[in-house]
Amino acid sequence: MSELVFLFISALTLISAVFVVVNNQLIYSAIALLFTLFGVAGLYVFLWADFIAGIQILVYVGGILVLVVFGIMLTNKIRTVRISHKSMQQGVGAVISLWLFVFLTIALSKAPWAISEGIEPVGTVREIGILLLTKYLLPFEAISLLLLGALIGAAVLSRGDA
Amino acid sequence: MNNLESYLFISSMLFCLGVFGVITRRNAIAVLMGVELILNAANINFVAFAKFNGMNMDGHIFGLLVIVLAAAEAAVALAIIINIYNNMNTINVDDVAELNQ
Numbered sequence: 001m002s003e004l005v006f007l008f009i010s011a012l013t014l015i016s017a018v019f020v021v022v023n024n025q026l027i028y029s030a031i032a033l034l035f036t037l038f039g040v041a042g043l044y045v046f047l048w049a050d051f052i053a054g055i056q057i058l059v060y061v062g063g064i065l066v067l068v069v070f071g072i073m074l075t076n077k078i079r080t081v082r083i084s085h086k087s088m089q090q091g092v093g094a095v096i097s098l099w100l101f102v103f104l105t106i107a108l109s110k111a112p113w114a115i116s117e118g119i120e121p122v123g124t125v126r127e128i129g130i131l132l133l134t135k136y137l138l139p140f141e142a143i144s145l146l147l148l149g150a151l152i153g154a155a156v157l158s159r160g161d162a
Numbered sequence: 163m164n165n166l167e168s169y170l171f172i173s174s175m176l177f178c179l180g181v182f183g184v185i186t187r188r189n190a191i192a193v194l195m196g197v198e199l200i201l202n203a204a205n206i207n208f209v210a211f212a213k214f215n216g217m218n219m220d221g222h223i224f225g226l227l228v229i230v231l232a233a234a235e236a237a238v239a240l241a242i243i244i245n246i247y248n249n250m251n252t253i254n255v256d257d258v259a260e261l262n263q
Binding site for chain 1: 166167168169170171172174175176177178179180181182183185186187189191192194195196198199202205206209210212213214215216217218219220222223225226227229230231232233234235236237238240241242243244245247253
């Protein structure tokens with residue numbers, strides 16, 4: 001049963017990712033990106049990362065995707081009904097990314113991974129909280145400073161009359 | 163489903179699709195979507211290695227930091243794109259190659 005769910009989630013992720021990169025209608029790409037992000041959140045659940053899955057849905061689906069849709073709407077005139085943006089050089093891009101994919105697949109199937117299975121935790125929030133305030137306190141503070149700077153920068157940049 | 167290679171396979175596929183999008187797309191927002199796919203692929207790798215390394219929580223912290231960085235990047239990138247659109251009336255990345263306008 002969970003095998004089937006895993007197959008379904010990975011197929012959903014990859015097929016909608018294909019739609020994201022090949023669709024000519026930008027708004028359809030954004031909607032396909034929604035399904036990709038949900039699929040990735042499902043993969044996190046399979047990897048026992050419940051907190052990361054929740055954050056993925058909150059930040060990506062609730063924040064970044066809404067920003068992207070706003071960007072699409074603000075940069076296209078309402079009169080142009082077809083928000084179409086043709087891709088270029090699809091042959092070259094396909095060759096490069098296929099080569100990259102074959103290379104990565106060969107590399108990861110040949111590498112001797114040192115796997116040690118852990119036991120399934122009850123929840124990951126407690127460990128993440130402890131780590132964020134002890135071992136990773138400095139990165140935590142640095143990234144909150146960076147987020148503040150990015151927010152102020154984005155607000156200043158997009159104000160228009162500056 | 164319970165081995166590391168299947169997750170690495172999925173994430174490498176996602177990464178290559180993102181690279182394909184970044185290479186072929188001409189619309190700056192579509193390029194940004196490709197970058198989001200790449201970041202998600204990296205994040206799957208972090209969390210997968212965390213699970214298959216004896217549930218090492220460091221990978222989760224890194225995944226969290228990557229998500230925050232993606233949010234900051236998307237906000238700044240869209241602000242820049244909207245500014246370019248207001249100044250040049252296009253967001254085709256081939257048309258905004260010149261610096262002096």
